[in-house]
Structure formats: C-alpha cells, structure tokens
Amino acid sequence: MYKQLVAIILASFFILITLAGCQEPPQEKSANTTTGQNDLKPSLKKAVKLVKKRIAARTWSEIIASGHINAVKLDWQLESALPRAGSTGAYHSTLLQGFAQSRGLTVTWHRVSNLAAMFEKLSAFEVDIIPRHLTITENRLAKYSFTYPLLRDKEVVIAKSGKHDFNASAINNLHLPIGSAYIESVVSQYPHWNVNVVKEQVSSQEMADHVAQGLSKYTIIDGFALETLKQYRDDIQSVFTLPKAINLAWAVNLNNDSFLHELNEFISVHHVMQMIEPERTVGFKQLRKDKLPLRVITRNSPETYFLWRGELLGFEYDLMRKFADIHKVKLVIVVADSYEEMLELLAEGKGDIIAAGLSRTKARTKKITKAKLATSIRYNRVKEQLVAHQDGELINELSDLKDRTITIRKSSSFWPTAQKLAKDFGANIVIANEDIATEILIAQVADKEIDLTIADSNLIAIEKTFRSQIITPLTFKENVPYAYLVRQNNPQLLAYLNEFIRKYYRGTFYNVVKNKYFYNERLQKSHKKHRLTSGSILSPYDDIVRSQVQPYHFDWRLIVSQMYQESRFDPLASNATGALGLMQMLPRTAEELGVKDLKDPEQAIASGVQYLDWTRNRFSKDLPVQEQIFFSLASYNAGYGHVKDAQRLARQLGLRSDRWFNHVEKAMLLLQRRQYYNKARFGYVRGREPVNYVRDIHQRYLSYIRITD
Template identity: 55%
Template sequence: MLKKIFIVLFSLICIVSCGEEQSSDQQITEQQSPSDNKASQSTSQKFHAPRSWDNIKRSGYIRALKLAWEDENHLPRSGSTSLFHRQLLTDFAEFHQLNVQWVMVDSIKQMFDALDKFEADIIPRHLTVTEQRDQRVAFTDKLAQDTEVVIGRAEAKPLTKDEIVTVHLPEGTSYVDSIKQLSANWNIHYLKKSLSADDLADRIAQKAIDFSVLDQSAVDTLLDYRDDIRIVKTLPEQRTQAWALHKHNREFLQKLNDFISAHHVEQSTQVVRTHDLNVIKSKPLTLRMITRNSPETYFLWRGELMGFEYDLMKEFTRQHNIKLDVIVADEYQEMLDLLSSGRGDVIAAAVSRTEQRQQKHNFSIRYNRVSEKIVAHASSNIKTLDDLNGKTISVRQSSAFWHTAQELAKSHGAKVMAADESLSTELLIGQVADQSIELTIADSNLIDIEQSFRDDIIAPITLNENIPYAYMVRDNNPKLLAALNAFIRKEYRQTFYNVVKNKYFANQQRKQKHREQRITEGSNLSPYDPVVQKHARRFQFDWRLITSQMYQESRFNPKAKSHAGAQGLMQVLPRTAKELGYSNLTDPKESIAAGVEYLNWTRDRFSSDLPVEERLYFALAAYNAGYGHVKDAQKLAKKMNLDPNVWFNNVERAMLLLQKPKYYKKTRFGYCRGSEPVNYVRDIHQRYLSYVTIAR
C-alpha cells in the first residue's frame, strides 16, 4: 500500500513538472549543466565582440564550451582522453589565477555557433583543424594528432569507397568533410546531437544505425572493453587537433600557445617507448602509470577519479611538472607485459615486493607496507593458528598469498583451494561474508576498506607483517627509479602521504550506526525542514524525499565530511558544488541547495519517458555512485534479460555485479561497489515511505 502511495505521489509531481521542462533544442542548455542561476546569467549575457584577454582577466573566469554528455568523467583505461583537455585548460586558468566557467551545448555545430556569437571564449577539445574551420576560427598550436576511422558492428565487413552505404554523423564535425572527400557514393545522415563514443557504439550495436566515424584513439578505448563493434575502414590522412577561439582574440591565443609550449605534453595515442624520466621531461611526454581498476588503486566515484595509488602518482608527476596517463590492466602478468613492451612506464598497483619477484624485476624502495591476515566470518571461532586445522583457505594461485597459504597447509593442517583467477581478493572477502567459502587471506589495507562497509567479517590472525609495496620500472630507466625513490623518501609518512592513506584506509565505519531520530506525527522531520521545502519546490521534488536523502547522507550533521571529501548535509563534492555555484558546504542553506540541484541534474540525465518513480530511483543511484555506473548497470541488465528501465529487482541486480571483474571489465565506467547504491536507494525509499505517514 505504501509503495502505491509513493508511485501516486510521484505521478502527481510528474504532472506538475512536465510543463517546466526546457526544450531540448535550446542552444546553450543551462538546464543540462550543473550551474545555478548566478552562473546561468553570466553565461547567457550577449556580447558584440570577443572578450579581450584584459576583459577575461578582470572578470576572473574563462567561459569554455563542452558537450553536455561530457559532464561526468568516464574511467580512462589507456592513454589520454577528453579529460586531458579539460584538465589542461584548468591548469592554464589556475596559472593565470582564473576560474573556468563551463557552458554546455549539444553538438559541435552549436560550439562553433556559440563562439561566433561571443557566448564563450574557447572550445578546449580535440578539434580537427580543417581548411574551412581555419577560415572561421583561430586554432592554438597542435595539441594532438589522430586518425579517423569508420566503425560498424562486429560482424561487418571492411568497406570500400565504391560501396553505397549510409554513415551517421553529428552535424558540424570534421568527419563530414572527411567522408565527402573519401567517397561520393556514401550517404550522410546527420545526427541532431553529438553523442559520446560509447553511445554511438551502442546505436551501432543495437542496429539503430550501421556506420559512423570516430577518432582512432576513441575507438581504441572502446575496444578495451567492447567486442560488439569494429573498425571497417581507416581514413588515409592523419589529422592535427587543437583548441579553437575567436580569430580576433590574439592576446588570448598567444597566452595559450605560450602555456602549451612551456607546460604541455602533446597528446598522443598509446605508443611503444622506453624513455627514462629525463627524456620524458625534456620532450615533454606523459608518465604512463600501469595499475588495476580496484578500490585500493584506481576507480571512479561520483565522477571523481580516485585511489591511493592514483593520488600518490598524481603528486609525483605534479612535483616533476609532467602529465599523468593511466593504463588499466586486469592481471599482474598483463601489467608486466605492458611495462616490458614499453606501453607503460611504472607499475603502481599495490604490488608486494617479494624475494622471488625481486630476482626478476626492478623495484623501488617501499612506499607502503601491509600485513597479511586471515579473513573469517564474524561468527567464526578462529582465534589462533591452531584453529586453522581442517579449515579451507581460498586464494588465487597468482596472488602473493598463495605461498603463505601453502605454508599454513604444511604447518597447521589448513586446506588450500585455488580460487578462480577472475575473483579479486575483495570478492573473496565478500564470499567469506556470504559464508560461501570459509577463509581467505588479504592485506590489511583492503581489510580496512571492507570493514568500513561491512560488519560481517573479522581478521583474527596476522600472518606476516611489514609486507612491502613498491613501484616497478624497467631496468633501463634508472633516473625514473631514482626519482621515485627520492619521492618516497620525501613523502613517506609525512603530511601529504598520511592524509591520502587515511582517506582510503582509515578504518572509520562509513556506514554510521546512528539510530533514526524518533519522529512523531506532526513533528519536524529535521532541523532544516523550511530550507528543504523551499528548494524541493523549486525542482518539483517531494521535500520528505529530500529529507530522507539528507538523513542518509549526513544524519543531519552540517559538518559531516566523507572519506572522499564530500561535505555538508547533502555530502556534495567541492568540485561539484563549485560548478553549481556554491562555495560553503558547511552552511546548511548552501549544502541543501547544492544537493537538491545536483539531484535534479542527475534526474535530467535519464529519459523523461521513464515512469516518474523509476526516474527518481535512477537519479538517487546516480547521486550516490555516479551516472556512468548506473548507465553501465542498465546496459548489463538488458544483457541479462532484465528490464533496464526498472530499478528494483532489475537494474539493482545488475548493479551488484559491477564489483566483479567479469562484468566491470566490459563496462565504460569500470569498478563500482554496487551494494552501496543498491542499499542507498532502498534505505531512502523505505525511510521516505515512513515520512509520508508522519509529515503531511
């Protein structure tokens, strides 16, 4: 009955809100961007000439264009991505003590139109330099070079220019000119909006369209995790790529080129090279970090790239004034292959330095040390090594724990079972918690992470202490090794290092155990009900739902701060708040306003054709885990013959699988602790239903 009430309530909200939606044809779509009224007003001002560099400096910000679907980061798996350009412009702005104000549009054509109308200062993306464009805008110095390729379904045959085919292309892209030059026989069908490479591949795989064109680097990234598309033709010319700004903005152009020359490494696709650090810095080139997509190393959360290994390596490259690329590998042997073949420069992936490994490979000094521990279910009576007699320990043969388990079999009568190589240690811990296996072995860092989210496991026995984690480099890179060792000596156990380590491994129960406040009919749900009601009305949300979400996020504590840096009553990340136009997340009014606005933005990312209650469930899940992970779960649900447009018992089931390498290796956004958004939506939903009966 309560669920029916919930659906009816949100159906009514839909009727109210449908008339408020903006047209998708609006050229600069502020509704698609997380920006508040103040930012919207500044980006919608009409100018009659490009802003000079002096005007930009006086205003304190650069107005930059980006496509609406690029609002959230994806998980970079190999080499540079579009994140490279956004970060580079941010670096430029910070160098000149400026901010970046992002203006969202739906297509490349709208980008150039907005630049013509002086509605923005720059297009900072990998735009192909063409003769026609060069007459229209000014381009910076070269930022990248790439090849254009035609893609089709996996079963498609290679194309010839004499065939008659239809290619779907976004209007205004350089691909249109390329196809016209290649073959007069090919028909071009224009897409109204620019799509991400992943969405374009989806349309091809689902047979909505047959062929399209992308840059080779974008397709290389797709092929890292997809097998339903392929390259059917490579276009003959390599294309130069650069940023665009108005032709008359000469001083701004000079400032950009000076910065590119002094600070920038030219973006390139992944190539084989074995240069030492001195060459990487002098050219300059990127440092390519080889790692795993896991909660210890490198992952995506709410659009933020995170991980202990990633944060340390970012600081190392910052100190050496070079850029960082990330190469994601699935297994230890793959990491070794990438390093030895010259497709990466350093392995930073929580790799233990053992005597056996040191005989074959080149390690740094230790930058972290952990203990090996037995992991058992919370109900287990295991307390000493003697209690292991007859018990089964499940570990992967390829892990450093295999040798330890074998020793326990000899010395204390334990049984050892070889776990599936596709099962991460995190998943083995989950199997212990589910009692589908008896025991496993894990390092203390990962156990700390797991115990922050669950209370059904214990680590009663420490087996080996002071296991060193170290970086791995090639033998012919002594300068890189020396620099890494110097970095470790400087930072190890100092302030920066300790902050980063505590961020990921401090065993603080993130699932707070506070009891719900006792609420009686007619009483306030929270100390902030009037503020919540005001902002909920603005975006057509039921204020009781927002209050339920606020309790879930912070337990009504305005000073709450998460391990990942989210702050305030609604636990918004500072970067997101800044884009929304808010700066003080400890102020309840700002935090609530930012959280409600961000929830509205996540809701707008999902189709308005969805039932209103389903759209809200997806929005809540995206608020918690990030839009990209929810999108991955929808795709996975469809493959599993579940309904991708229904959350409970459908997409939520797929969401739980995104912790397993078998599934997340084949997704765009990678690893996700799926149990978090699943529990998050369920808890908010249940609390909301109880609030409905109390506060009317």
C-alpha cells in the same frame, strides 16, 4: 486495510515520479554564469555577479588580466571516464588545463547540452574557446577561427559487430546527430546516401550504443573515437572509412589573433612531445629535462586507483601525484590487469614505476631481480590476515582451521600462506577465478557465500567500513613491506623514490592519505535514533528542501531521504574523498553548478538538487518515467558513467537496461569483477554501494510518505 495502505503508498510514489519526469528543461543561463545559478534562491543570486553582454571576444591581454579562461564543455563531460589512451573528454580538459597553468591561469567551465549550444556561447562571447575535437569545415571556417590541428583523422562508418555487406553506392539507415560535421562530410562526399538525422546531439558513445542495440544500422564517428571505444567494448565495428582526411582542432572567435597565437604556440610544443616513442627507458633527470610524463603502472581497485563521482582517487594515486608534483612532472597512469602484465610493461619501457600495493616477498624479489627490476625501500606495512564472518564457528588458533575452506587466487601473494595452512593444519583450499579480486572475496565472506579468505590489513580496513559482518581472527604475518618497482637501469628514479619515502613515510601528509582510504569511516558523529510519527518534522531543513525542489518537481521527501543517507543531516559532514555538506557534493562539481559554500545548508541542498536533476535529464530520453529516479540516485552515488556501463552490461547479459531493481542493479554488482570492469568505460566500481544506496533511500522515502500524508 494493510493492502489498501500499500496501494496508496505505491500510487503516490509513481504519481510523484511521473511529475518528476515531466518538467520543462531549464532555460539557458545568462552570460558569465554557470548552468544552475538562475535556479538558486534570491539570497544566492546576490552572490552572482552579472555583467553586460560582450560585443567582442576577449583579447589575450584581457584574459591574462582576468586570471582565467572561459571554456565550454558538454553536460556529459561533467564526469570524465577513467583515463585511457585516446579518451577524448579527459584529453581536452587536461590539455587546456595544462595550457592555462603554463600561463598562470585557471579554467572556468561553462556547461551546455549540445554542440550547437557550444558555438552559440562562443558567438555570444560568453566563452573564449571550445576545447574539443572539432572538425574544421568550410562552413565553420566562415564563422570561427581554429587552432593548429590537434589530430588528423578519418571518419568511419560503424555497425554492430558481425557480418555486413556494406555497399557505399547505396546506404540506408544511416543515423547522424543533428549539427554534427559528419552530415557535411556525407553531403560533400556521398550525396546519394540516405541520412536520418537524430534530433538530439549525442556523444559517439551514445551513437555506438544505438548501433549496438539495433536502433540504427550505421552511424559515423571519428576514427580516434572508435579506437577509444574499442578499448573496452567489442559490440561495434568499422565497416567503411571515408576517404577524405579531416583536421580536428579547437575553436575561438574570428580575429582573436593574440589568443590564437598563444594556443598555437602551446599546441606546437605539445605535438613535439607526442612524437616521443611510447617505449622509453631514459633516466629520471633526462625525463624531467625533456618534460616527459612520469608513467605509473598500477591496477584499477579501491586500494590503488579508481574513479568516484568524476574524481580520480586511490592511495597509490595520491602518493604518486604528490611525488610528481614535487618534481614538477606530469603524471600518467597506466592500468594493468595483472601482476605479470605490470612487470612486462615496466620491463618493456611502457611505464616508469609500478605503484600497486605490491608486497616485497622473497619469491617476488627473486623474480624481480631476474627481470632486471629493482625495488624501493618500504613505503607501507600491512598485516596478512584471515577474513571470516562474525557468525561463523570460532577461530582462536591455527588448529581451528582444520576442515575450514579458504578461497584464494593462485596468483595472490597469499597463496604460499594458504598452501602451508593446508599442509600443516588441514585447511581446505579452493582456487578462486583469477578475475575475482580480493575485495570481492571479502564481500563473499560477508555474504556467507564462501567460508574464509586471506587479505592484507589495508584492504580489510576499507571493506570493514562497508561490511560490519567481517572479522579477522588470525594474523599470519606482521609488517609485510610494500615497495615500488623500477628498472635497474633507472637508478636516478629509484634514488628519488627512496628520498621521497624517507621524507614523507609516516609524516603528516602520508598519514592523512592513509587515514583517508583505510581508516576513515566517514568521521560521522553518532546520531540518536528518533521514532518518527505522523506529522513529524523529517529534518531541520524541510522548509529549505521544499523551496529548492519546486523548479525541478522533485518530491521534497525524496530529497530529505537522500540527505539523511548522505550526511545524517549534519551540515558540516565531510568524507574521505572531499565531499562536503548536507548532500555530500564535491566542491569542483558544486562550483560548476554555481554553488560556492557547501557548508551553508541552503547552498548545499541547492547543489544536490541540481546535480540530481542533471543525472535525471541524462536518462530521461531512454527510461520509463517511474525508473528515472532510481537511475538518478545510483548516478548521484556512483557516477553517471558507471551506471551507463551497468546498463550496457545488463543488455549483454539479457537483462533489461531500463529497469533498475533486479536488472541493472545486478549488472552494477558485476562491475566489481575484473572480467567485467576491464571492458567498462569507467572501470571498477564498488557496485554494492549504489545498489544499497538506492534501496535504502527508496525504503526510507516510502516511510516518509506514510508519515507525512
């Protein structure tokens, strides 16, 4: 009987998943609405103001009067990659936002699935601009106006890394996405090449994936895009450069001269600023006068700076963003892999401040002074603590460490403490690999893979919200100071930093940020445990969920299971990152989906269902139907980009990239390690969280099926 029940549950599950993957894609939405609004219930549609279709482009005066610029971007740009030099998605979004802010405007983003749809929206006057690296071609010039070129580039043929006998006189197996300017370049320069047109418009990243996987032998991308890809991957290479240079610019409608003039004026200033040498050591007052960005050197970690669901977060990042806002300067983050690299970047003038949770020790101060660097006053205090498993042998005093094993990196600031414990109390010290971050060592203690480690109290506070098994039986040092680092020849910046610390340290803003990252356990109310029986109502929102999932063909019980995981059915739930409501959506993402009030259960559920559908559609073309929901849930939790990184890593490790359990989930866990996330487009991710998220929702969903069937 038990085997029959399990078979019925699994059969039901896969039938439902099959239905989930077979729906028609949503139709294009009406003008002046963002994708997803027409799928909302009638009560929500009333809040959406539809206007008559325009017959001409909005002039600059009309744009100013409206207070916003209508811009379009691709679905895959819903989340930006961790900013890197040349990251095109972040580059255009940031640049247009900068233009809008300089004119007292905001940007309203419209989303489409491909490049052709971008031009359709522009032609229909539904948007004012396409802010994207667009190649200026003769065909496009006949229909649209372009800004001053943002970049002059050359197109390159790329192939899988390795030996290639590329022959420009006879090339086959060249794949190019439909509608791309690359096709026009080939037709005009190499008409004898055999081009295979990919029927879907995909990104340079995805075309590079096709080449790396052997699905295509060659493709063409911009040289700018190639340099970006090469920063974190080594499975592709350039084999040929097309000789004709191309100009890349933004597109607006023909004859919209007033808007074009404003854009060109801004771009001209932007180009002048870009000519500044990247290595500079000017004082802070000169930096502000020349409107140069403040470059903050940090590391990619849960304590300092990371990407979550498309939002840039981190304790150090939030503090530096506040400092930059106060002084009205742009903030640029420079990510380093090690403490030594941070010092080198600062000394060489490739950054202005190090803000990376660095403790100010005697040994470090001596080295810092020798390198002609200076430290700020203390902006944070932490404790240096031992991390142990709650089920391990009791540790009440230092003598209890005899014959216990402490795993620590030699480059860690805790290394001297570990050495003293070995010498004075008989502890065994194991040197951890340098690519294993302290948060990973804490996870290994929680999983009983290692005995003990040492960490600072801030990081331990973060990890305790995820790992209830860890304890801190001993504190070795109290009041360990954290400080910023600057060059000695930049006393102005040091003075402003110290002023910032004196004003905000332990104040309201500082405490809110510190609580956000180190002490907030999602602030969820404790909930009573109800035993569900056959025929039970799963949640107070079952009827709303049933109505919202119909256009998307999700099983309503899956969404209820996810809702419980996100908010425990609390419509006012919020977390430290700013996510709100039953489905814990970020307000910025919800607005792009046409949802305004995340405290309203109906709108909150609508936004969650739409976003899950968006992630599923992004995976639909390259995954078995039964796997789509697992990847979609992982993307909902950690972000689509992180899951794509894990897929690529899985292929490199010989695992299947189209299977979640025991394959891509293993790669996701590895993206917590420096040696892997350094080569990932989206950087560090707390991989254990999406892994547990998918498993928990899946198991609860199967239970819901058993209860309700």
